[in-house]
Amino acid sequence: MARNPGMTDEVIIEMYKSGMTFKEMVPIIGISDRAIRNVMYKHGIEMNRKQYSGQPRKHRVNEDFFKHWNHKMAWVLGLFITDGHVHSTTHTISFTQKDERILRIIAKYMDADYVLAPYGPTKTTPTLLINSKEIKQDLEKIGITANKSLTVPFPDVPNEYLPSFIRGVIDGDGWVQKTGYVMNITSGSKNFAYGIHSVLLDWKLNTVITFELTKQNKKIYRIWVKGKNELPKLAKLIYDYNDIDYKSYKEKYMSQRIN
Secondary structure (H helix, E strand, C coil): CCCCCCCCHHHHHHHHHHCCCHHHHHHHHCCCHHHHHHHHHHHCCCCCCHHHHCCCCCCCCCCCHHHCCCHHHHHHHHHHHHHEEECCCCCEEEEECCCHHHHHHHHHHCCCCCCEECCCCCCCCCEEEEECHHHHHHHHHHCCCCCCCCCCCCCCCCHHHHHHHHHHHHHHHEEECCCCCEEEEEECCHHHHHHHHHHHHHCCCCEEEEEEECCCCCEEEEEEEECCCHHHHHHHHHHCCCCCCCCCHHHHHHHCCCC
């Protein structure tokens, strides 16, 4: 049983010290709980007896985070739908992002321990791990489950927080042309794609939705906003909330003609 790429002894020890159980670590690291235990023995790491009693230790995290709407929660939810993952065999959720600044801000907003493992679609992209049965259940109530990419619904976001939610989706997985004339969002879920499209229509933006077939004959939807005046309008709608700490090149590209 080979380790997943990037799973060094140091990373394994850091994950263990953060509060993860062997059971939670196995699918992430790619080795058995006995092999993980041997890593601890090798480095003289004192182990918690709760590993053997079946009582898991948890990361520090605000388990009520997804229970109450606010701009920060809406932004993080948008990021999670685009860049997050619900693990099917553990109580772990994870956020994968090339820009590690986003992960640090997510951990800050969720009052979560910053537990980072180089584990993602490419096995090298930084991934923030959060362990909480409560949070996983709250996300499932919204319709966000394991293997969600083709089925995730558009959540029932209060109108007040839609700008921050859409911002999270774009910050997470949107594409913005450098000249600021075109933006698109890609989704494998028809319901989610048309939900985004409906919001943009309600905002009186010039938006269209297209789809293409993958090699596996699955539909991928793209939601577009086009026009030199349209992207500045969208930028004012989604970036005018000053309580989100993250600034990206996407905001810069979209906002360049506001004045």
